[in-house]
Amino acid sequence: MKLSARLSAIAGASALVLGAFAGAVPANAAPGTAAAVTPPDISVTNVKQHLADLQTIATNNGGNRAHGRTGYKASIDFVKAKLDAAGYTTTLQQFTYNGSTGYNLIADWPGGDPNQVVMSGSHLDSVSSGPGINDNGSGSAAILETALAVSRAQFQPTKHLRFGWWGAEELGLVGSKYYVNNLPATERSKISGYLNFDMIGSPNPGYFVYDDDPTIEQTFKTYFTGLGIPTEIETEGDGRSDHAPFKNVGIPVGGLFTGADYTKTAAQAQKWGGTAGQAFDRCYHSSCDTTANINDTALDRNADAIAYAIWNLSSGTTPPPGKVFENTADVSVPDNGAAVTSSVTVSGITGNAPSSLSVGVNIVHTYIGDLVVDLIAPDGSVYNLHNRSGGSADNINQTYTVNASSEVANGVWKLRVQDKAAIDTGYINSFKLTFP
Structure with missing residues (x-):
């Protein structure tokens, strides 16, 4: 996939996000912005040959x-030979x-x-039952x-660039x-x-982004926004892949994922294509996980x-991490009943909220077409996030921008949820605001 046709859209969105990650600022750039660094196109033909x-x-x-x-x-030797010929310093670590x-x-x-x-x-590695071409030859x-x-x-x-290929992940991230x-x-x-890539070519794909580190997360989301592709927060494999050991010792992590054995919902099929009611990868951990x-x-989109992310995150000084305010207390949403709220108190932010406030919403519900979801600012202003869309799909797990x-940042912000039809029920699982 060639980048030339989409660069202007991606670069425009990037200026709001990358800040000090990016390279030199053009003379005509607006104050406080930075131009995105443009990487070369990653040939999907070459990836498929690997x-x-x-x-x-x-x-x-x-x-x-x-x-x-x-x-x-043999797989390790294959990758190592490619990298040695390309001028990398490689280390084979045994366990x-x-x-x-x-x-x-x-x-x-x-x-x-x-030092950066x-x-x-x-x-x-693959499982013993198959060749593991999507899981995880793709990443x-x-x-x-x-x-x-x-x-x-x-x-x-x-910054310094390092790459790693891990063994025995399928046996517990060993x-x-x-x-x-x-x-x-x-x-x-x-x-x-640390950026992790585990299953990025699923045959019935979704576009999922890890939400662990705000800066890394937003870098990936900015890229896909430039392509006009909506993303969702990755939850299916959260903590089950190789980012977890890094995260557990305090290293910022992020990554991409296209789905494993969970079922694609109707709402997801509507926005991404593919087949609702089928797994993202029906050959997960099976002998049919082949090049077919x-x-x-x-695969092409995720490789690019x-x-x-690598070009932009390594090309400048890392900006301060975003400030996250989160409420993880469950709040029951009554069936066809009154609205309920989950609140976070924002403090320590100077001035107004940003023009791209990140609102993380995780609602467990059996029919999201019943739900109206709003963000309520400290002064009572209402920002609608979800208005009875999605039909019979279940659960809302999404980050809204x-x-x-126009709002003062500090104060009590609320996520308001109301079920406006009978039969189905659920609860607010978590509500999160991320300030750059």
Whole structure:
């Protein structure tokens, strides 16, 4: 997918988000904004060739690339050879699990501030029942091709770039835990962000973004906004992939995901295409997770999004993290009853709220077409977020962007939810405001 046709839309949205992440500010840029850094297009053809090579490795080694099997070691050797030829400094890290030797591969691109490391990673192993081309050849191949694009461009970012391919993820995040647990505290503190990519080519795809770190999250969301593609917050695999060990020691994390064995709702099919009522990946952890189990469009978009994030997050000084105000207390929503609210008290913010206030809404409900959801500002102003759309789909788990620039930031903000029809019930699970 070529970038030229969409650059203006993406760059315009990026100026509001990336701030100090971006490169030099053009002379005609508005005060306080910065232009997005434009990465090269990541060739989906090249990514698919890497997947074909991983498929061949699996086929030649008992049909899988699982921990402790010859297919996994052959996969690591394949990736390492590509990176060595491209000029990376590679390290093969060994560990033992279930009586078998496992391997992590770490690749460092020369240059950049060693005290500010942007790291991207994917697990390279499959389950024993299949070749694991979407799970997780897709993420592994995409970051491999992005790393090779860094080399071809001779990219010299401000920050240091590091890539990782993890072993034994399917057995409990074993490889990534080993890497993090054996990383000295002083080295952990140098990682300014870890980006995780696990299943990014699902055949019935969704576009999910991790919501762990506000800056990383917004970088990905800005990219997809520039394409006109709505995103949702990733919850299906939350804490179940290799970002979790990094997050658990305080490293900012983020990432992308296109869905596993959860079912795509009607509302999701309406906005993303695909088939409602079917899993995002019907071949999840199965022998049919082959090269035929990939959606080329999703793979292409996500590979380009990876490059966009890596180029921009590594090209400047990280801005201060956003301030998050969250209420995780459950609030029951009565069936066809009165409105209920969940509140957060915002403090320590100077002046007005931003023009792109991030409103995280997580409502568990069996029929979201019954619901009206509003954000209530401290002065009582109402901003409608959801008005009985989505039909019979269940649950709202989405981040909305609200222009709240006319509102004083500090004070009590409320999420108001009302069920306006009979039969179905639910509750507010959480409500979150994120200020840049």
